[in-house]
Amino acid sequence: MIGLFLLEKLKNGVTITQLDRAKRENMAKINTNYDKLSASYLFSEIAKRTKAFIEKNPGTDVLRLGIGNTTQPLPKSIIRGLNLGVNKLSNIKTYTGYGDEQGDTRLRKAIADFYKKLDVVIDPMEVFVSDGAKTDSANIQSIFGEKNIVAVCDPVYPVYVDSNVISGRTGAYTNGKYKGFVYMPCTEDNGFFPKLPKQKVDLIYICSPNNPTGAVATRKQLKNLVDYARDKKAIIIFDAAYSSYIKDKDLPRSIYEIKGAKKCAIEINSFSKSAGFTGVRLGWTIVPMDLVCENAEKVKINALWNRRQTTMFNGASNIAQEGGLCALSKEGQKECLAIVNYYMENAKIIKKGLAKIGLKVFGGENAPYIWLKTPKKMTSWEFFDKLLNETHVVGTPGSGFGPHGEGYFRLSAFGQRENVEKAVKSIQQNLKL
Ligand code: PLP
Numbered sequence: 001m002i003g004l005f006l007l008e009k010l011k012n013g014v015t016i017t018q019l020d021r022a023k024r025e026n027m028a029k030i031n032t033n034y035d036k037l038s039a040s041y042l043f044s045e046i047a048k049r050t051k052a053f054i055e056k057n058p059g060t061d062v063l064r065l066g067i068g069n070t071t072q073p074l075p076k077s078i079i080r081g082l083n084l085g086v087n088k089l090s091n092i093k094t095y096t097g098y099g100d101e102q103g104d105t106r107l108r109k110a111i112a113d114f115y116k117k118l119d120v121v122i123d124p125m126e127v128f129v130s131d132g133a134k135t136d137s138a139n140i141q142s143i144f145g146e147k148n149i150v151a152v153c154d155p156v157y158p159v160y161v162d163s164n165v166i167s168g169r170t171g172a173y174t175n176g177k178y179k180g181f182v183y184m185p186c187t188e189d190n191g192f193f194p195k196l197p198k199q200k201v202d203l204i205y206i207c208s209p210n211n212p213t214g215a216v217a218t219r220k221q222l223k224n225l226v227d228y229a230r231d232k233k234a235i236i237i238f239d240a241a242y243s244s245y246i247k248d249k250d251l252p253r254s255i256y257e258i259k260g261a262k263k264c265a266i267e268i269n270s271f272s273k274s275a276g277f278t279g280v281r282l283g284w285t286i287v288p289m290d291l292v293c294e295n296a297e298k299v300k301i302n303a304l305w306n307r308r309q310t311t312m313f314n315g316a317s318n319i320a321q322e323g324g325l326c327a328l329s330k331e332g333q334k335e336c337l338a339i340v341n342y343y344m345e346n347a348k349i350i351k352k353g354l355a356k357i358g359l360k361v362f363g364g365e366n367a368p369y370i371w372l373k374t375p376k377k378m379t380s381w382e383f384f385d386k387l388l389n390e391t392h393v394v395g396t397p398g399s400g401f402g403p404h405g406e407g408y409f410r411l412s413a414f415g416q417r418e419n420v421e422k423a424v425k426s427i428q429q430n431l432k433l
Helices: 018-024 042-056 076-089 105-117 133-143 157-165 219-232 301-312 318-329 330-356 380-391 417-430
Strands: 007-009 015-018 127-130 150-154 181-184 203-207 235-239 265-269 283-286 360-364 369-373 410-414
Touching: 007 283, 015 318, 042 380, 076 318, 076 330, 105 127, 105 318, 127 133, 127 301, 133 157, 133 235, 133 283, 133 301, 150 157, 203 219, 318 330, 330 360, 330 369, 330 417, 380 410, 380 417
Parallel strands: 150 181, 150 203, 203 235, 235 265
Antiparallel strands: 007 015, 127 283, 265 283, 360 369, 369 410
């Protein structure tokens, strides 16, 4: 009996008695896949270290080029749309409650029209409006079987990996990798576009323009990918959240610009970075009717996603959708482009400024991220601390995006010009190389 009162230290540092543990044994169980997740979410660790620095150095002006968060106010046409959405709710004749879970028909049509400019035919029934690309890129895996083998670019936006870990598609996390995942290294040698795996994989996550490397897949690279997916009977999950940052006319903005892609790819996009909706929340996913999978004659992936969304999602905000409609109007597109250009001018300033002091920099030309190689073979976190201490600039360690991000560092072009210029100047003057 006495033994039951012995103190035990749990993994998370909590001390309990064995009696407590015995009582807990019959309680509801948690999803233990969460235990597999590597350390805390990247951005909370950055926030923790930045806070500690500020506490040690009160009054220091910290310059943040870390998170990919928009800073510029919404353009006039979108504000008009959002106001219209609010005003409609104030009148009994125009008030709406729950809408179509798949999205406002007018917005789905406007999104389909958006693809026409790329010579891509999308049926509004293939468009699913959502509250953002993060939600969709995390949830899309839920319609696929647990045993599917998942391939991811390395480094990449961490949500694809984490959502599959939580869903139990991987084993333990060791040496920076989850067992069971197929990592596709994106390195300087392959121009940050991966070699496709030899083994059979079922789901392939690709993000172009890539977060964090800023690399954009060429038409040829995407054609190879589509051919590969069709040959291996795999499905591509293509995240195009930064497509509006592609300036080079030869680079594809949608995977559907590649012939055959509607048979093997789902595309996710967002109003966050193209229209400043990071706080408003609006995105979309295209699930083609032609998408082929096991039992395709019986099950359509489009119908499965529809079932998932109608069960677990009640539709995007009607106010946000009214704003989204205006963002896709001719005037809205023009205004949004001006904001994208503003961030891309920031990217140019950062890239040029860092190259000038001899740092090796990538990306930043068709994407709002600059990917730099850490000097003197420093680890990503060593460089984070050095940059913060010497220049007071906060960036994002590349290792947080996957094992091949180690030795790299991401700077974001989202920010106000004055802050970006200050940060670049501080790096140029204070970084001891
Ligand atoms: N996809 C990528 C590649 C991203 O980098 C981000 C945000 O940084 C998102 C999706 C999230 O988009 P949203 O704000 O629409 O959820």
